[in-house]
Amino acid sequence: MYYEYYGFAEPPFSLTPDPKYLFFSEQHREALDHLVFGVRERKGFIQITGEVGAGKTTLCRAFFNELDDHWLTALVLNPMLSADELIRVILRELRIADTTDRVENFDRLNQFLLAKTREHRDVVLVIDEAQTLTAEMLEQVRLISNLETDNQKLIQIVLLGQPELRDKLESPDLRQLRQRITIRYHLGPLSAAETRRYLEHRMSVAGGRGTPQFGDGAVRAIHGYAGGIPRMINAVADKALLAGFVFKTATITKQLVRLAAQELEGHFE
Ligand SMILES: Nc1ncnc2c1ncn2[C@@H]1O[C@H](COP(=O)(O)OP(=O)(O)OP(=O)(O)O)[C@@H](O)[C@H]1O
Ligand SMILES: [Mg+2]
Incomplete structure (x- = not known):
């Protein structure tokens, strides 16, 4: 070969998003810094966009490697699901038993997050390919981000996606969600x-x-x-x-x- x-030892230019290969261009470094800063400072919502193949998924894997055991992570890689399924996938990622009832699932997530907050643990949810989320699912994500105690958000949410994600979030229906996103970064070439x-x-x-x-x-x-x-x-x-x-x-x-x-x-x- x-x-x-x-x-x-192996092909240097394979197409898998292996974080071991991560090269820190100025932009990849800045994007990772935005992610780490955003979740540590509990900014609530972070949006990272980038062209197709720019390195978003690779970056997200590297981001998880940066987080210590204090963090609990949930990664949704392929969100082409229904809103019901989305919450179930999130529960499974967090190793919470799920049911067929969306309201019950939502409640379980809330209880779990409250318990983790009491234990001083933090939870981060990353949704990759977020440009494929429908308005209904984005609304579901917003509801998840609403979970909070009197003084803090219970979950940090990262939306990663192609530039269509930016366009989608411009829609007037998603104004409430857009206003919550305090950290944005676009990964260029x-x-x-x-x-x-x-x-x-x-x-x-x-x-x-x-x-x-x-x-x-x-x-x-x-x-x-x-x-x-x-x-x-x-x-x-x-x-x-x-x-x-x-x-x-x-x-x-x-x-x-x-x-x-x-x-x-x-x-x-
Ligand atoms: N900074 C980087 N260092 C090393 N390899 C990279 C970097 N960015 C991207 N790659 C490589 O480029 C390829 C595409 O990266 P990746 O799958 O992360 O892109 P993406 O932005 O998630 O693409 P898509 O829009 O299709 O989801 C992978 O093989 C990955 O290893
Ligand atoms: Mg990707």
Whole structure:
């Protein structure tokens, strides 16, 4: 396999959101800081948006790694559910027995959160792909965020999603929810300089020993093709390494990147 040829322990540019590979671009660092600050300061609601493939899910996994045992976490990865199911998934994530009755489930969640607050534990709920939430579900999420004692919110909620989430929250119906969101961050693409460091970082985490190298033209071509979006960078860099292996070269050139990009687009020559 090409990755063994180059001495990697595993493919450096796989498409899974493995936090071990997290590269801190300025924006990924800032986004993580917003998350950690927001929940520690009990800001209630945090919204993180980013383009498709910008690293939201990876970031969320890294965020959980930052939280110590004091925190209880619930992660909803695929919220294409009904509002009834959403609350059940949240209960299951928190290891609370669920029922078929939404009101009862809601009450169980409330009791659980009150008990945890008494134990001085904090709870954070993260909903990934939040752009797929319907208005009814967003309303349900708002009701969950309403759970509070006289002086504090019982749960911190993070909404992670593609830019459509921002548009959705602009709707007049969701004004109440929007007003609660005090922390917002938008994760944009990597710069060309960051793209180089990103490529090197991932190769080093994968066990690389400095070969192959991406030439300057190759980095520019990758950045241009991928628009600075990590998932696209991974896709093209993976194919470029494969091409490098085929040609047994220690330097990935811009020509190889072009070949890789053509292959991704399905133009075989
Ligand atoms: N900062 C980063 N460091 C290392 N790898 C990253 C980073 N950001 C993204 N990636 C990689 O890019 C790919 C896509 O990342 P991820 O799945 O987190 O994006 P996403 O924003 O959640 O995408 P989607 O909009 O489709 O949900 C993954 O392979 C991930 O490992
Ligand atoms: Mg994702």
